[in-house]
Amino acid sequence: MKRLLFQHRKSSYLICDRFTYRTRLKLQTKQLEDQKKQKRSYISNHLKMVLVSTSRSKDYEPNLLNYYMFTFFLFSVSVVVIYLALQQMLISLLVGVVAAITPYLILRMRVTNIRLKVSLAFMENFHLFHQTYYSTGKNAYFMLMNLVKEVDDKRLKTAIERLVSSVQKDNQPNQIREATNIFAFTIGSSFGIRFGNLIYKALAEQTDISLPLKYLSKQITDRRNDLENERVHKTDAKMLGYLSVIILPIFMFIAWRFTNIYDSVKVFMQPYNLMIFLIGVVLVGISFYTVIVFSKPRTDI
Amino acid sequence: MKKGGDLPVSMFYIHLFTYTIYGFFLLAGTTVMYRTFSTAEDRKLHRLQVVGAFEKTKKKAQVKLSDESFQNRLYQAGIHFLSPYNYELIRFTVGFTLLILLIPVPMLLGNAFNPYMLYVVTGYFIVTEHRLSIKGIQWLSIINVLINTLIKQQQRKKEIEIFTLYDLLKADIFTFDQGQEINLYNLLKDRIDQFQYIKRPLSRFLNLWMTDPDTAKNAFYDDLRTQGAKTLGEVLAKIDSASREEALNIVTNESEVYNNQFYKKEMELQFKRKNYVMILFGITVFVLILWLLMIFSTVTLIQLENDMLLN
Numbered sequence: 001m002k003r004l005l006f007q008h009r010k011s012s013y014l015i016c017d018r019f020t021y022r023t024r025l026k027l028q029t030k031q032l033e034d035q036k037k038q039k040r041s042y043i044s045n046h047l048k049m050v051l052v053s054t055s056r057s058k059d060y061e062p063n064l065l066n067y068y069m070f071t072f073f074l075f076s077v078s079v080v081v082i083y084l085a086l087q088q089m090l091i092s093l094l095v096g097v098v099a100a101i102t103p104y105l106i107l108r109m110r111v112t113n114i115r116l117k118v119s120l121a122f123m124e125n126f127h128l129f130h131q132t133y134y135s136t137g138k139n140a141y142f143m144l145m146n147l148v149k150e151v152d153d154k155r156l157k158t159a160i161e162r163l164v165s166s167v168q169k170d171n172q173p174n175q176i177r178e179a180t181n182i183f184a185f186t187i188g189s190s191f192g193i194r195f196g197n198l199i200y201k202a203l204a205e206q207t208d209i210s211l212p213l214k215y216l217s218k219q220i221t222d223r224r225n226d227l228e229n230e231r232v233h234k235t236d237a238k239m240l241g242y243l244s245v246i247i248l249p250i251f252m253f254i255a256w257r258f259t260n261i262y263d264s265v266k267v268f269m270q271p272y273n274l275m276i277f278l279i280g281v282v283l284v285g286i287s288f289y290t291v292i293v294f295s296k297p298r299t300d301i
Numbered sequence: 302m303k304k305g306g307d308l309p310v311s312m313f314y315i316h317l318f319t320y321t322i323y324g325f326f327l328l329a330g331t332t333v334m335y336r337t338f339s340t341a342e343d344r345k346l347h348r349l350q351v352v353g354a355f356e357k358t359k360k361k362a363q364v365k366l367s368d369e370s371f372q373n374r375l376y377q378a379g380i381h382f383l384s385p386y387n388y389e390l391i392r393f394t395v396g397f398t399l400l401i402l403l404i405p406v407p408m409l410l411g412n413a414f415n416p417y418m419l420y421v422v423t424g425y426f427i428v429t430e431h432r433l434s435i436k437g438i439q440w441l442s443i444i445n446v447l448i449n450t451l452i453k454q455q456q457r458k459k460e461i462e463i464f465t466l467y468d469l470l471k472a473d474i475f476t477f478d479q480g481q482e483i484n485l486y487n488l489l490k491d492r493i494d495q496f497q498y499i500k501r502p503l504s505r506f507l508n509l510w511m512t513d514p515d516t517a518k519n520a521f522y523d524d525l526r527t528q529g530a531k532t533l534g535e536v537l538a539k540i541d542s543a544s545r546e547e548a549l550n551i552v553t554n555e556s557e558v559y560n561n562q563f564y565k566k567e568m569e570l571q572f573k574r575k576n577y578v579m580i581l582f583g584i585t586v587f588v589l590i591l592w593l594l595m596i597f598s599t600v601t602l603i604q605l606e607n608d609m610l611l612n
Contacts, residue, residue: 087311190461190563197465197495201472211475212468215553219560226564230571237579244585251589255596267599276592283585294578298571 047104053186054110058161067103075100109289114155115188116296121153122187122195123220129195130217138210140202141167159186163199173204191220227297234294241291248284316410362386371431377524378451392429399425459498459525460563463533466499467556470540474552477545485541486510499524506537514538529559 044064051062078099082092128150129143136142144164151157166179177200184196194216202209259267268274339347368385375383403418427433433442440446473488486507493503502524509517518534536555540548 190464193461194464194468198468198472200495201469207472208476209472211549211553212471215471215556216468219557222560223564226568230568233572234575237575237582240579240582240586244582244589247586247589251593255593259596259600262600262603267596267603270599273592273595273599276588276595280585280588280592283581283588287582287585290578290581 049182049185050104050107050111052162052182053159054107054114056158058158059165071100071103074103111188112293114186116293116298118153118155118159119187119189119192120297121151121156122189122192123224125151125153125156126191126217126220130213133210133213138208140199140209144199155186159183167203176200176204191216191223231297238291238295241287241294245284245288245291248280313410320409362389368432374448374452377455378448379455380448380451388431396422396426396429455498456525456527460527460529462496462499463521463529463559464556464563466496466503466533467552467559469495470552471549471556474540474545474548479545481545482542483540483545483548485537489537502530506534529562532559 047064047067048062051064051067052060055062075096079092079096082095083089086092128147132146132150133140133143136146141164144160144167147160148157148164151160160183163179163183166182167176169175180196180200180203183199184193186192187195198209198212198216201207255268256264268277335344363386366386366389371385371388375381375385375388400422403422404414407418408414427441428443430442431444431448433439433445469492470488473492474483477483489503489507493500493507496503499521502520505524506517506520509520518538519531521530521534524530532555536551540551543551
């Protein structure tokens with residue numbers, strides 16, 4: 001009887017053991033799957049970077065669901081409204097797509113504006129990066145801490161602060177990777193990407209990056225000299241761009257004076273005249289934006 | 302105000318509703334007929350035949366539509382999720398649904414044949430055709446233009462990442478002891494995950510390095526097709542089993558050369574961009590002048606009409 005009981009217990013233990021093994025395996029696979037799920041898709045990753053780099057606060061956690069909901073709301077509302085007004089599905093869908101893209105386009109324009117300023121500031125302040133790295137005994141974390149005090153440019157300062165605070169929050173390599181990626185995205189130029197990779201290496205692996213930093217700073221000074229030449233080269237294109245923007249109100253005034261004897265609104269509202277005028281206005285808008293972006297010194301394409 | 306006889310729902314939906322009910326009953330009737338005139342085994346056999354025929358045609362189509370150069374271009378553009386076969390499948394399904402919805406369906410619903418719709422469908426097929434290679438109208442296939450711009454973008458990202466590779470090499474070799482020999486395979490093996498865009502040529506390089514170093518050298522050149530990529534392969538081959546000082550010397554010099562080449566190219570691109578921008582501004586000015594001229598001409602026309610009336 002005792003033996004039987006013992007055997008029963010043994011077998012139950014064995015089953016139990018196997019069961020625990022199985023559950024452990026299941027748990028492990030589930031954990032791995034969860035980790036895979038946590039890896040965001042390319043689009044949401046990109047959107048997160050755009051949202052973070054355009055924000056002013058240093059620890060901002062974007063809620064992507066809000067963004068998606070807002071886009072969907074814009075799309076559905078514009079589709080319904082245009083469909084009820086015009087009774088045409090294709091046009092309403094087109095307008096809906098345009099309305100859905102606009103928030104992203106606005107964000108993207110802000111990103112370009114910020115990048116133009118920050119990448120220039122990064123180039124001008126890079127000697128500080130280089131010096132601080134040496135003065136803090138080749139420690140990347142303290143270098144970033146000290147840089148926050150020394151850099152004057154506001155945007156660059158927030159970018160560095162963001163990097164420091166996310167490193168303080170979490171010291172795992174993949175988290176540092178994410179933070180350095182956001183930093184490189186905010187700066188945007190090839191130098192920013194290179195510095196982001198170097199700083200990741202210094203923070204995650206504690207390697208000495210003094211030699212590549214030295215060469216990077218040398219190449220940046222070379223590039224700064226090139227920038228001066230470019231500025232001279234661009235002037236004629238800039239003049240033409242500003243001319244095309246200024247010409248619009250002048251021409252409108254001339255046309256208004258010329259048609260004053262007749263019904264000027266009627267002449268303006270002739271279908272072909274109106275069409276060409278609308279195309280012209282859209283082109284002027286595009287060239288205005290282009291001239292603003294184009295006239296600023298670009299550290300990188 | 303609407304007239305009393307008008308319905309609030311358009312005629313299209315009524316037709317759609319009737320045709321749906323008609324189609325449903327037609328389908329149900331044929332299935333019932335088929336079930337009564339055939340045994341279960343017959344049906345199984347028929348089903349298997351249909352599936353077999355489908356698989357056969359699918360295989361044939363896959364062989365016929367597997368375009369290696371297009372596949373390569375898609376891969377270079379960073380579109381990994383789309384094979385040429387899938388692309389053609391999506392393209393033709395969308396095209397034929399467009400064709401059916403725009404031409405036979407309106408005719409069934411009682412409208413006249415509209416040739417404009419035929420232009421729309423042919424336009425769709427031309428725009429999505431990636432094999433269009435007639436000189437002068439190549440820009441018509443928008444998918445080609447899109448893929449080419451994507452390839453250029455990816456190329457640029459790859460070129461910037463080569464800078465990173467040089468930087469990391471410098472940092473790694475700098476931490477070595479004096480006079481230590483360099484083992485390239487061990488040096489690069491753990492670094493692969495840090496790259497995003499040149500992961501593929503780098504892993505190819507490492508795979509070939511142990512067996513065939515001469516072809517391994519060209520791994521970067523095959524992917525990027527630039528002079529800088531060619532020298533990178535040679536530099537990597539040179540620093541293997543060299544001493545620390547020698548390797549540092551080679552890497553710093555070559556990275557400087559690469560830097561100069563890259564920014565020279567960037568400057569040329571900048572000049573090209575300036576030309577494009579000038580063209581855009583020119584078009585804007587031209588359109589505005591055209592508008593003013595049209596306003597003048599309408600005013601003169603009105604004046605002429607008035608003169609004629611007075612006379």
